[in-house]
Amino acid sequence: MNPAAQYLITHSFWRHNYDVSTTNKTRLFHVANSSFMPGKPDLTFHRSPDANGPIAGVCKFRHFSSDCEIGLGDPERPNRMDWEYLHKQGFMKRTYWFRMQLDDGTKQTFTWKRTHSLGSGSENHKLVEETSQTVVAVFSCGSISSKTTGYLDIYSNLGPRFSLMALISGIALIEKGRRTNQTTALSGASAGGGGGGGGVC
Template sequence: MNPAAQYLITQTHSFWHHHYNVSTEENTHLFHVVNSSHLTFHRSADSNGPIAGMCKFRHFSSDCKIGLSDPEQPSKINWEYLHKQGFIKRTYWFRIQLEDGTKQTYTWKRTHSLGTGSEKYKLVEETSLTVVAVFSSSDRAFSQTTGHLDIYLPLGPRLNLIVLISGLAVVEGERRLTRTTQGGGAAGGGGMLGQDLKFR
Protein backbone atom coordinates (compact mmCIF):
# COMPACT_ATOMS: atom_id res chain seq x y z
CA MET A 1 0.00 0.00 0.00
CA ASN A 2 1.33 3.42 -0.93
CA PRO A 3 1.42 5.86 2.03
CA ALA A 4 -0.90 8.85 1.97
CA ALA A 5 1.76 10.87 3.84
CA GLN A 6 5.43 10.25 4.65
CA TYR A 7 7.73 12.02 7.10
CA LEU A 8 11.48 11.82 7.59
CA ILE A 9 12.77 12.57 11.12
CA THR A 10 16.43 13.50 11.55
CA GLN A 11 18.50 14.59 14.54
CA THR A 12 20.32 17.86 15.00
CA HIS A 13 22.74 18.46 17.88
CA SER A 14 23.67 21.39 20.09
CA PHE A 15 26.14 21.28 22.98
CA TRP A 16 23.85 19.55 25.51
CA HIS A 17 20.84 18.51 23.49
CA HIS A 18 19.74 16.54 20.47
CA HIS A 19 16.74 17.99 18.68
CA TYR A 20 14.78 16.82 15.65
CA ASN A 21 13.86 18.05 12.19
CA VAL A 22 10.85 16.75 10.30
CA SER A 23 10.64 16.89 6.52
CA THR A 24 8.86 15.17 3.67
CA GLU A 25 10.62 12.38 1.83
CA GLU A 26 11.27 14.98 -0.89
CA ASN A 27 13.28 17.03 1.69
CA THR A 28 10.70 19.78 2.16
CA HIS A 29 11.25 21.02 5.73
CA LEU A 30 8.13 20.95 7.92
CA PHE A 31 9.05 21.23 11.62
CA HIS A 32 11.94 21.84 13.97
CA VAL A 33 11.36 19.89 17.20
CA VAL A 34 12.99 21.21 20.37
CA ASN A 35 13.75 18.27 22.65
CA SER A 36 14.06 19.47 26.25
CA SER A 37 11.89 18.26 29.10
CA HIS A 38 9.13 18.27 26.46
CA LEU A 39 8.91 18.09 22.66
CA THR A 40 7.92 21.35 20.96
CA PHE A 41 7.15 21.40 17.23
CA HIS A 42 7.96 24.70 15.45
CA ARG A 43 6.83 25.50 11.91
CA SER A 44 10.30 26.77 11.03
CA ALA A 45 13.92 25.74 10.63
CA ASP A 46 14.71 26.62 14.26
CA SER A 47 13.04 27.35 17.60
CA ASN A 48 12.03 30.90 16.63
CA GLY A 49 9.04 29.97 14.51
CA PRO A 50 5.40 29.56 15.55
CA ILE A 51 4.50 26.52 17.62
CA ALA A 52 2.39 23.94 15.78
CA GLY A 53 2.11 21.49 18.67
CA MET A 54 3.89 19.87 21.57
CA CYS A 55 4.13 16.84 23.80
CA LYS A 56 4.47 17.30 27.55
CA PHE A 57 5.92 14.37 29.48
CA ARG A 58 4.06 14.54 32.78
CA HIS A 59 5.66 14.12 36.20
CA PHE A 60 4.19 11.43 38.47
CA SER A 61 2.00 10.06 35.67
CA SER A 62 2.24 7.44 32.95
CA ASP A 63 0.41 9.72 30.53
CA CYS A 64 1.65 12.33 28.11
CA LYS A 65 -0.19 15.48 27.00
CA ILE A 66 -0.28 16.24 23.28
CA GLY A 67 -1.32 19.73 22.27
CA LEU A 68 -2.03 21.44 18.96
CA SER A 69 -2.06 25.19 18.48
CA ASP A 70 -5.45 26.70 17.77
CA PRO A 71 -5.23 28.21 14.23
CA GLU A 72 -7.46 31.12 15.26
CA GLN A 73 -5.71 31.67 18.61
CA PRO A 74 -2.04 30.71 18.12
CA SER A 75 -1.25 31.12 21.82
CA LYS A 76 -3.96 28.62 22.79
CA ILE A 77 -3.17 24.89 22.91
CA ASN A 78 -5.86 22.22 22.60
CA TRP A 79 -4.81 19.13 24.57
CA GLU A 80 -5.26 15.40 24.06
CA TYR A 81 -3.83 12.61 26.22
CA LEU A 82 -1.53 9.78 25.20
CA HIS A 83 -2.02 6.97 27.72
CA LYS A 84 0.44 4.18 28.50
CA GLN A 85 -0.68 0.60 29.14
CA GLY A 86 1.41 -2.36 30.28
CA PHE A 87 4.92 -2.68 31.66
CA ILE A 88 6.74 -5.27 29.54
CA LYS A 89 4.66 -5.07 26.37
CA ARG A 90 3.91 -1.37 26.50
CA THR A 91 1.27 0.23 24.30
CA TYR A 92 0.25 3.88 24.01
CA TRP A 93 -3.23 5.00 23.05
CA PHE A 94 -5.19 8.18 22.48
CA ARG A 95 -8.86 8.85 21.82
CA ILE A 96 -9.91 11.87 19.79
CA GLN A 97 -13.00 13.34 18.20
CA LEU A 98 -12.97 13.24 14.42
CA GLU A 99 -14.31 15.90 12.09
CA ASP A 100 -17.62 14.04 11.70
CA GLY A 101 -18.17 14.20 15.47
CA THR A 102 -17.43 10.55 16.21
CA LYS A 103 -14.69 9.48 18.62
CA GLN A 104 -12.00 6.99 17.75
CA THR A 105 -9.22 5.25 19.67
CA TYR A 106 -5.74 4.74 18.18
CA THR A 107 -2.99 2.60 19.73
CA TRP A 108 0.77 2.58 19.14
CA LYS A 109 2.29 -0.88 19.65
CA ARG A 110 5.54 -2.56 18.69
CA THR A 111 5.60 -4.58 15.48
CA HIS A 112 8.00 -7.12 14.02
CA SER A 113 6.29 -7.60 10.67
CA LEU A 114 6.10 -4.00 9.45
CA GLY A 115 8.70 -1.31 8.89
CA THR A 116 12.48 -1.49 9.18
CA GLY A 117 15.07 -0.80 11.87
CA SER A 118 15.46 -1.67 15.52
CA GLU A 119 12.41 0.21 16.83
CA LYS A 120 9.21 -0.32 14.88
CA TYR A 121 5.73 0.74 15.92
CA LYS A 122 2.38 0.46 14.21
CA LEU A 123 -0.61 2.66 14.91
CA VAL A 124 -3.87 0.70 14.96
CA GLU A 125 -7.38 2.12 14.76
CA GLU A 126 -9.11 0.01 17.37
CA THR A 127 -12.63 -0.29 15.91
CA SER A 128 -11.60 -1.87 12.61
CA LEU A 129 -8.08 -2.96 13.72
CA THR A 130 -6.74 -1.15 10.65
CA VAL A 131 -3.04 -0.27 10.60
CA VAL A 132 -3.09 3.49 10.14
CA ALA A 133 0.64 4.27 10.31
CA VAL A 134 4.08 2.75 10.89
CA PHE A 135 7.05 4.44 12.57
CA SER A 136 10.38 2.85 11.57
CA SER A 137 13.55 3.93 13.33
CA SER A 138 17.08 3.75 11.98
CA ASP A 139 19.28 1.04 13.44
CA ARG A 140 22.48 2.53 12.02
CA ALA A 141 24.65 3.52 14.98
CA PHE A 142 26.01 6.76 13.56
CA SER A 143 23.11 7.78 11.38
CA GLN A 144 21.44 11.14 11.95
CA THR A 145 18.18 9.66 10.70
CA THR A 146 15.87 8.94 13.63
CA GLY A 147 13.11 7.40 11.60
CA HIS A 148 10.45 7.34 8.94
CA LEU A 149 6.74 7.73 9.56
CA ASP A 150 4.36 6.35 6.94
CA ILE A 151 0.66 7.21 7.25
CA TYR A 152 -1.52 4.97 5.10
CA LEU A 153 -4.91 6.68 5.31
CA PRO A 154 -5.95 10.24 4.34
CA LEU A 155 -6.43 11.48 7.91
CA GLY A 156 -6.23 15.22 7.30
CA PRO A 157 -3.71 17.78 8.61
CA ARG A 158 -4.88 17.78 12.26
CA LEU A 159 -4.83 14.03 12.78
CA ASN A 160 -1.64 13.68 10.73
CA LEU A 161 0.08 16.06 13.17
CA ILE A 162 -1.27 14.17 16.20
CA VAL A 163 0.03 10.92 14.72
CA LEU A 164 3.44 12.51 14.10
CA ILE A 165 3.71 14.03 17.59
CA SER A 166 2.48 10.88 19.34
CA GLY A 167 4.79 8.62 17.32
CA LEU A 168 7.89 10.68 18.09
CA ALA A 169 6.76 10.96 21.73
CA VAL A 170 6.60 7.16 22.03
CA VAL A 171 10.06 6.70 20.50
CA GLU A 172 11.65 9.50 22.55
CA GLY A 173 9.97 8.32 25.75
CA GLU A 174 11.17 4.75 25.19
CA ARG A 175 14.71 5.93 24.50
CA ARG A 176 14.76 8.04 27.66
CA LEU A 177 13.61 5.02 29.63
CA THR A 178 16.34 2.85 28.06
CA ARG A 179 19.05 5.39 28.90
CA THR A 180 17.76 5.60 32.46
CA THR A 181 17.63 1.84 33.02
CA GLN A 182 21.10 1.44 31.52
CA GLY A 183 22.50 3.75 34.17
CA GLY A 184 22.60 7.06 32.32
CA GLY A 185 21.99 9.77 34.88
CA ALA A 186 20.17 12.19 32.61
CA ALA A 187 17.31 11.22 30.37
CA GLY A 188 16.42 12.95 27.15
CA GLY A 189 17.70 16.00 25.41
CA GLY A 190 16.96 18.33 28.28
CA GLY A 191 18.94 16.58 30.99
CA MET A 192 15.82 15.68 32.98
CA LEU A 193 16.47 13.04 35.62
CA GLY A 194 15.18 9.61 34.66
CA GLN A 195 13.20 9.17 37.87
CA ASP A 196 11.24 12.32 37.01
CA LEU A 197 10.13 10.90 33.67
CA LYS A 198 6.95 8.94 34.35
CA PHE A 199 6.03 8.35 30.70
CA ARG A 200 6.81 4.61 30.80
Protein backbone atom coordinates in the same frame (compact mmCIF):
# COMPACT_ATOMS: atom_id res chain seq x y z
CA MET B 1 0.42 -0.68 0.62
CA ASN B 2 1.48 2.81 -0.44
CA PRO B 3 1.41 5.56 2.19
CA ALA B 4 -0.74 8.66 1.73
CA ALA B 5 2.06 10.66 3.38
CA GLN B 6 5.59 9.94 4.57
CA TYR B 7 7.74 11.91 6.99
CA LEU B 8 11.49 11.63 7.58
CA ILE B 9 12.57 12.23 11.19
CA THR B 10 16.18 13.10 11.96
CA HIS B 11 17.89 14.20 15.17
CA SER B 12 20.64 16.65 16.01
CA PHE B 13 23.96 15.90 17.67
CA TRP B 14 23.44 14.34 21.12
CA ARG B 15 19.78 13.85 20.08
CA HIS B 16 18.59 17.03 21.78
CA ASN B 17 16.26 18.10 18.97
CA TYR B 18 14.41 16.51 16.05
CA ASP B 19 13.59 17.67 12.53
CA VAL B 20 10.71 16.48 10.36
CA SER B 21 10.93 16.61 6.57
CA THR B 22 9.23 15.19 3.54
CA THR B 23 11.10 12.44 1.72
CA ASN B 24 12.41 15.03 -0.76
CA LYS B 25 14.01 16.87 2.21
CA THR B 26 11.51 19.75 2.49
CA ARG B 27 11.67 20.77 6.17
CA LEU B 28 8.24 20.81 7.85
CA PHE B 29 8.85 20.92 11.61
CA HIS B 30 11.65 21.61 14.04
CA VAL B 31 11.11 19.83 17.36
CA ALA B 32 12.76 21.49 20.35
CA ASN B 33 13.59 19.06 23.17
CA SER B 34 13.42 20.70 26.61
CA SER B 35 14.30 17.80 28.90
CA PHE B 36 16.51 20.03 31.06
CA MET B 37 14.22 23.06 31.22
CA PRO B 38 11.52 22.67 33.92
CA GLY B 39 8.24 24.40 33.19
CA LYS B 40 8.52 24.07 29.41
CA PRO B 41 6.92 21.33 27.31
CA ASP B 42 9.24 18.39 26.78
CA LEU B 43 8.72 18.64 23.02
CA THR B 44 7.71 21.76 21.09
CA PHE B 45 6.85 21.40 17.40
CA HIS B 46 7.65 24.52 15.38
CA ARG B 47 6.19 24.73 11.90
CA SER B 48 9.51 25.93 10.47
CA PRO B 49 13.11 24.75 9.96
CA ASP B 50 14.15 26.17 13.35
CA ALA B 51 12.80 27.19 16.76
CA ASN B 52 11.79 30.67 15.57
CA GLY B 53 8.68 29.57 13.71
CA PRO B 54 5.06 29.31 14.91
CA ILE B 55 4.20 26.50 17.32
CA ALA B 56 2.01 23.75 15.87
CA GLY B 57 1.88 21.51 18.96
CA VAL B 58 3.55 20.49 22.22
CA CYS B 59 4.01 17.38 24.33
CA LYS B 60 4.42 17.20 28.10
CA PHE B 61 5.67 14.06 29.83
CA ARG B 62 3.83 13.55 33.10
CA HIS B 63 6.06 13.15 36.13
CA PHE B 64 5.75 9.81 37.96
CA SER B 65 3.66 8.51 35.07
CA SER B 66 4.19 6.98 31.63
CA ASP B 67 1.41 9.11 30.11
CA CYS B 68 1.82 12.24 27.99
CA GLU B 69 -0.25 15.37 27.43
CA ILE B 70 -0.30 16.46 23.80
CA GLY B 71 -1.48 19.91 22.80
CA LEU B 72 -2.48 20.62 19.21
CA GLY B 73 -1.92 24.33 18.67
CA ASP B 74 0.06 27.17 20.24
CA PRO B 75 0.13 27.38 24.09
CA GLU B 76 0.21 31.18 23.78
CA ARG B 77 -3.30 30.91 22.30
CA PRO B 78 -4.87 28.60 24.92
CA ASN B 79 -8.44 29.19 23.77
CA ARG B 80 -7.57 27.49 20.48
CA MET B 81 -5.57 24.61 21.96
CA ASP B 82 -6.87 21.04 21.83
CA TRP B 83 -5.40 18.74 24.50
CA GLU B 84 -5.21 15.01 23.92
CA TYR B 85 -3.71 12.33 26.16
CA LEU B 86 -1.38 9.49 25.28
CA HIS B 87 -1.87 6.67 27.80
CA LYS B 88 0.37 3.70 28.44
CA GLN B 89 -1.53 0.40 28.43
CA GLY B 90 -0.34 -1.99 31.12
CA PHE B 91 2.88 -2.00 33.11
CA MET B 92 5.19 -4.20 31.04
CA LYS B 93 3.78 -3.58 27.55
CA ARG B 94 5.14 -0.79 25.37
CA THR B 95 1.66 -0.06 24.05
CA TYR B 96 0.15 3.43 24.08
CA TRP B 97 -3.30 4.67 23.07
CA PHE B 98 -5.13 7.95 22.55
CA ARG B 99 -8.68 8.97 21.72
CA MET B 100 -9.26 12.08 19.68
CA GLN B 101 -11.86 13.94 17.67
CA LEU B 102 -11.08 13.89 13.98
CA ASP B 103 -11.68 16.73 11.54
CA ASP B 104 -15.04 15.20 10.53
CA GLY B 105 -16.27 15.42 14.14
CA THR B 106 -16.10 11.70 14.96
CA LYS B 107 -14.10 10.36 17.91
CA GLN B 108 -11.84 7.36 17.45
CA THR B 109 -9.32 5.46 19.55
CA PHE B 110 -5.86 4.66 18.19
CA THR B 111 -3.15 2.44 19.67
CA TRP B 112 0.60 2.34 19.05
CA LYS B 113 1.83 -1.27 19.11
CA ARG B 114 5.17 -2.91 18.40
CA THR B 115 5.31 -4.72 15.06
CA HIS B 116 7.78 -7.08 13.40
CA SER B 117 5.85 -7.51 10.16
CA LEU B 118 5.57 -3.86 9.11
CA GLY B 119 8.13 -1.10 8.66
CA SER B 120 11.74 -1.06 7.56
CA GLY B 121 13.62 -0.16 10.75
CA SER B 122 15.20 -2.14 13.53
CA GLU B 123 12.28 -1.45 15.89
CA ASN B 124 8.90 -0.53 14.43
CA HIS B 125 5.48 0.51 15.70
CA LYS B 126 2.10 0.43 14.01
CA LEU B 127 -0.81 2.75 14.81
CA VAL B 128 -4.10 0.85 14.82
CA GLU B 129 -7.63 2.24 14.75
CA GLU B 130 -9.28 0.14 17.43
CA THR B 131 -12.82 -0.23 16.05
CA SER B 132 -11.83 -1.57 12.65
CA GLN B 133 -8.33 -2.79 13.63
CA THR B 134 -7.04 -0.94 10.58
CA VAL B 135 -3.35 0.00 10.49
CA VAL B 136 -3.42 3.75 9.82
CA ALA B 137 0.30 4.52 10.29
CA VAL B 138 3.67 2.83 10.77
CA PHE B 139 6.77 4.26 12.46
CA SER B 140 9.98 2.65 11.19
CA CYS B 141 12.67 3.33 13.77
CA GLY B 142 16.42 3.44 13.10
CA SER B 143 19.38 2.68 15.34
CA ILE B 144 20.98 5.02 17.84
CA SER B 145 24.14 5.25 15.71
CA SER B 146 22.30 6.79 12.76
CA LYS B 147 21.28 10.45 12.42
CA THR B 148 18.03 9.28 10.86
CA THR B 149 15.61 8.53 13.68
CA GLY B 150 13.06 6.94 11.38
CA TYR B 151 10.14 7.30 9.00
CA LEU B 152 6.46 7.81 9.70
CA ASP B 153 4.16 6.42 7.01
CA ILE B 154 0.51 7.47 7.21
CA TYR B 155 -1.88 5.22 5.29
CA SER B 156 -5.29 6.73 6.09
CA ASN B 157 -6.32 10.25 5.13
CA LEU B 158 -7.94 11.24 8.42
CA GLY B 159 -7.13 14.94 8.25
CA PRO B 160 -4.30 17.26 9.31
CA ARG B 161 -5.11 17.08 13.04
CA PHE B 162 -4.73 13.32 13.00
CA SER B 163 -1.47 13.53 11.03
CA LEU B 164 -0.06 15.99 13.56
CA MET B 165 -1.22 13.84 16.46
CA ALA B 166 0.35 10.73 14.92
CA LEU B 167 3.60 12.61 14.40
CA ILE B 168 3.75 14.11 17.90
CA SER B 169 2.77 10.87 19.65
CA GLY B 170 5.22 8.83 17.56
CA ILE B 171 8.17 11.12 18.33
CA ALA B 172 7.08 11.26 21.98
CA LEU B 173 7.42 7.48 22.20
CA ILE B 174 10.89 7.66 20.65
CA GLU B 175 12.02 10.37 23.05
CA LYS B 176 10.58 8.59 26.09
CA GLY B 177 12.44 5.44 25.05
CA ARG B 178 15.66 7.40 24.50
CA ARG B 179 15.47 8.97 27.96
CA THR B 180 14.74 5.60 29.55
CA ASN B 181 17.70 4.01 27.78
CA GLN B 182 19.93 6.92 28.79
CA THR B 183 18.90 6.66 32.44
CA THR B 184 19.44 2.89 32.41
CA ALA B 185 22.88 3.29 30.84
CA LEU B 186 23.90 5.93 33.38
CA SER B 187 22.65 3.77 36.24
CA GLY B 188 24.61 0.81 34.91
CA ALA B 189 27.75 2.91 34.53
CA SER B 190 27.50 4.29 38.06
CA ALA B 191 27.05 0.75 39.37
CA GLY B 192 30.15 -0.39 37.51
CA GLY B 193 28.21 -2.24 34.81
CA GLY B 194 28.70 -2.16 31.08
CA GLY B 195 25.27 -1.16 29.77
CA GLY B 196 24.25 -1.70 26.17
CA GLY B 197 22.85 0.60 23.55
CA GLY B 198 20.12 -0.87 21.42
CA GLY B 199 17.36 0.86 19.55
CA VAL B 200 15.83 4.22 20.25
CA CYS B 201 12.15 3.27 20.08
